[in-house]
Amino acid sequence: MRINSSFDSGNIEVVSTDNPSNITLNVRTDSNSDFKQWFHFKAHGEAGKTYGYEILNAKDCSYVDGWENYQVVASYDRQYWFRVDTEFTADKTLKFKHQFEQATMFFAYFEPYSYERHLNLIQAAQLSDIAEHRVIGQTVDGRDMDLLVIGNESKERKIWITARQHPGETMAEWCAEGLVERLLDPNDALSRSLLEKAVLYVVPNMNVDGSYRGNLRSNAAGANLNREWQNPSLEKSPEVYHVREMMKSTGVDAYLDIHGDEALPYVFVAGTEGVPSYSDEVKSLEEEFKSILMAVNPDFQDEYGYDKDEPGKANLTVANSWVGEEFKCLSYTLEMPFxxxxxxxNAETGWSGERSYLLGQTLLNPLYQLVDKLR
Known part of the structure; x- marks a missing residue:
């Protein structure tokens, strides 16, 4: 058995491959931080043989509750990803096994979204007559911060979408891709009608360095970007710094920040009820947004989610809280399950990139129905 993670978003440390039925591994920590949970590796063995794997440091990972009832994803072609038998054992290790149909397969924490796919999304989008690609700055590692401006900036309403502040939450960029591609569909009446009244600013990947490095939650400098919004710096969190500066120049009338949650097996949103400026108007917009999204996509629900912040107690270092307070607008964090x-x-795939993509498309429905009420 040969195991390799020397590729885009790869992450694993091999402890031992001596026993094919119990190959032992560890998850590597994020760059310059203590977060760890994302893994992604290639395994080469023999077709027809069953191999077992054990992640020894699962109990030391950042979100141990995330391993309960979790199933590893696997693929032979890196296109179709399915779930494999997985157990979080009494001694707090993560075990999974699979009979190989081919000699080589890939395993990951969730369906990966590669940097190459990110670049392809940006390049394809800019070919549309209604989209413009802007590079608004550089990351810690010197990669471009990509922004898609979709629609006419003369429109009164300014809607911002950011995704994948936490690089291991790949479902967020799958979701952003679905949203972007529906926006660019010239035959979609809803998208065209939305763009008659609003321009959308989309950052499909806030953390391209962490994504490429195989991090769960941090950028290359070790910063958790979703705790940097109150006072970002060019040294530690340039990704947030540049997006914030652009937001200040355009204004924000509605904001969605797209994420994934390790523990909760649901799709849900978190609002801004804890920010000092929270108003009845914003509360009404939040309730309407949820009601519309539930009506068009039953994957979304509002029974389970995070505890609501007490009035005035929101953490303003978090993106949706900072934006909600700064611009006094509808501002949501959207969460999807790992x-x-x-x-x-769906026993075969679990929550997947495809379902995240479809959710992204339906996010336009509540934005369209609420656009006249924004601000």
Whole structure:
């Protein structure tokens, strides 16, 4: 058995491959931080043989509750990803096994979204007559911060979408891709109608360095970008710094920040009820947004989610709280599961890139129906 993670978003440390039925591994920590949970590696063995794997430091990972009822994803062609038998054992290790149909397969924490696919999304989008690609700055590692401006900037409403502040939350960029591609579809009446009234600013990947390095939650400097919004710096969190500067120049009338949650097996949102400026108007917009999204996509629900912040107690270092307070607008964090949507389970794939993509497309429905009420 040969194991390799020397590729885009690869992450694993090999402890021992001596026993094919119990190959032992560890998850590597994020760059310059203590976060760890994302893994992604290639395994080369023999077709027809069953191999077992054990992640020894699962108990030391950042979100141990995330391993309960979790199933590893695997692929032979890196296109179709399926779930494999997985157990979080009594001694707090993560074990999974699979009979190889081919000699080589890939395993990951969730369906990967590669940097190459990110670049392809940006380049394809700019070919549309209604989209413009802007590089608004550089990351810690010197990669471009990519912004898509979709629609006419003369429109009164300014809607911002950011995704994948936490690089291991790849479902966020799958979701952003779905949203972008629907926006650019000239035959989609809803998208065209939305763009008659609003321009959308989309950052499909806030953390391209961490994504490429195989991090769970940090950028190359070790910063958790979603705790940098109150006072970002060019040295530690240039990704947030540049996006914030652009937001200040354009204004924001609605904001969605797209994420994934390790523990909760649901799709849900977190609002801004804890920010000092929270108002009845914003509360009404939040309730309407949720109601519309539930009506068009049953994957979304509002029964399970995070505890609401007490009035005035929001953490303003978090993106949706900072934006909600700064611009007094509808501002949501959208969360998707790493596991499965418990309300609509799919035993073969669990929650997937495809379902994240489709959710991204339906996010335009509430934005369209609310656009006249924004601000």
């Amino acid at each position: 596991k499965e949507n418990a309300n609509l389970p």
